[in-house]
Amino acid sequence: VDRDYVAQAAELAWAGGCKHFVLQSSRGANPRSPFLYLRVKGEVEDLVQAIGFDRCTILRPAVLLCKRQESRPMEWMAQQFLGVVSWVFPTAYSVPVETVARAMVASVLQPGEGKVEVLENGAIHKLGKA
Numbered sequence: 001v002d003r004d005y006v007a008q009a010a011e012l013a014w015a016g017g018c019k020h021f022v023l024q025s026s027r028g029a030n031p032r033s034p035f036l037y038l039r040v041k042g043e044v045e046d047l048v049q050a051i052g053f054d055r056c057t058i059l060r061p062a063v064l065l066c067k068r069q070e071s072r073p074m075e076w077m078a079q080q081f082l083g084v085v086s087w088v089f090p091t092a093y094s095v096p097v098e099t100v101a102r103a104m105v106a107s108v109l110q111p112g113e114g115k116v117e118v119l120e121n122g123a124i125h126k127l128g129k130a
Contacts, residue, residue: 002037002040002041002044003040003043003044003047006023006044006047006048007044007047007048010023010047010048010051010053011051014051014052014053018053019053019054019055020053020054020055020056020057020108020112021048021051021053021055021056021057022056022057022059022104022107022108023044023045023048023056023057023058023059024059024061024100024104025041025042025044025045025058025059025060026038026041026060026061027060027061027062027120027121028041028060029041029042029045029060030042031043031045031046045058049116053115054115055112055115055116055117056115056116056117057104057107057108057112057116057117057119058116058117058118058119059100059103059104059107059119059124060118060119060120060121060124061095061100061121061124062093062094062095062121063078063093063094063095064094064095064096064097064100065094065095065096065097066096066097091121091122091125091126093121094121095121095124095125095128098128099124099125099128099129100124100128101128102127102128102129103119103123103124103125103127103128106127106128106130107119107127110127110130
């Protein structure tokens with residue numbers, strides 16, 4: 001689902017005339033990662049880039065700060081800890097989902113810096129507040 005569904009959605013978007021695709025990935029995404037989650041995120045980044053969009057923006061947020069309906073105890077603990085850390089280091093380890101959403105919209109409305117633009121956590125914070 002995390003790789004194939006996203007890649008197929010991107011292919012359908014391209015076939016429908018989409019020129020700029022925005023992908024939310026993850027900090028540390030790498031198709032050669034020994035960690036399944038980061039490897040899958042890296043693989044989908046490669047698949048989406050290979051489609052041939054005029055422009056592709058990839059956002060790699062750190063831990064997303066949000067309320068979830070499903071139970072994810074480890075993620076919940078990380079969010080609690082990083083929520084406090086974010087008061088001291090606001091862009092280092094986490095990002096509110098609202099900031100990511102605003103950055104996604106802003107990336108479409110602003111001129112890009114090349115065919116593929118990768119925005120890491122700090123850049124997401126900056127763009128999401130612009």
